[in-house]
Amino acid sequence: MATLHLLAQSPYSSVLDSALRLLSAQDAVLFTGDACHALQAGSAPLEKLQQLPVGIELFALEEDMQARNISTPARVTLVDYPAFVALSIRFDKVNSWL
């Protein structure tokens, strides 16, 4: 069962590492809020994310990326709120990492 992992906290808390540990091959990760800092070019979290198997899709909430002036790295798809909702329906379950 594919899971959409929803991240909202800074990647410099332990949440990102824990979420990545629980990731299955068909899962995806959606970055919102401060979690978007994980996608900052040249950052340690992004380096780690780029080593994930290619089957794992990465999404980011567009307005949170824009607000933080973070450019979109390769393999990351930007979503708006309607697409956010569509994603949460597309996956069997959503794991919100609070």
Add this chain to the structure above:
Amino acid sequence: MAKSMLLINRHSPWSGLCARETLDIALAGGAFDLPIGMLFLDDGVFQLAIQQNPAVLQQKDLGANLQALPLFGVDDLYVCGESLTRRGLAADRLALPAQALDTAALAALVDRYDLVITL
């Protein structure tokens, strides 16, 4: 068919209400015969540490409440082996009999459940 639910505990018993809230969900679900699993991850493993003294801080004993889980039919207890090791805890010295899992087993565990709640 009732949906199965995995509760992931990520907080120590001392850091706010998350630990107690998660336990409440588990006990409520167990009372309704829902298939519930609990995973103790990150600082959540501190919930399973033995011989804690919450009374010293005028707090209730979460450990005592955790003992109610089997009575409510919640027997599927798991703990992240890596989280334990990093915190100097041993899987065979915990307040509840939880099965220690490695990273590959963690992902498979989450896969198995219909719903996941992480607190």
